[in-house]
Amino acid sequence: MINSQTQHDDTFVQSQPLPLLIAGPMLRHVSANEFTIWLVTSTPCQPDITLYLVAEQDYTPLSLNKDDTYKHNQYQVGTHAFIHPLITHQGDKITFKAD
Numbered sequence: 001m002i003n004s005q006t007q008h009d010d011t012f013v014q015s016q017p018l019p020l021l022i023a024g025p026m027l028r029h030v031s032a033n034e035f036t037i038w039l040v041t042s043t044p045c046q047p048d049i050t051l052y053l054v055a056e057q058d059y060t061p062l063s064l065n066k067d068d069t070y071k072h073n074q075y076q077v078g079t080h081a082f083i084h085p086l087i088t089h090q091g092d093k094i095t096f097k098a099d
Helices: none
Strands: 002-008 011-018 021-030 035-041 049-055 058-064 070-072 075-078 081-088
Touching: 021 081
Parallel strands: none
Antiparallel strands: 002 011, 021 035, 035 081, 049 058, 070 081, 075 081
16 A cells, blocks of 8 residues: 655645555446446556446356456556556457447
8 A cells, every 4th residue: 555645834744545446447438349447546557357247147257358358558647646547349249238
């Protein structure tokens, strides 16, 4: 964990440690064969995500690994803030239906 610091009268006071996951996962974009999920973390990292396809009582894991199913970028936007947009490219594996 990273310890956050706040400034009071030109001195830094140690506060509570920041969690690894600050925000998310957030669904940012959906099309017929891909979607984008955003995470914000306090340190640089390589997210590993497993989603589940749900049909009635059947839960099928849809593992997202960087090698073949998603594109991962990382953008530092502060001292302890890293945005991770994960863009999937599912191709024929899955089709999303708009209701």
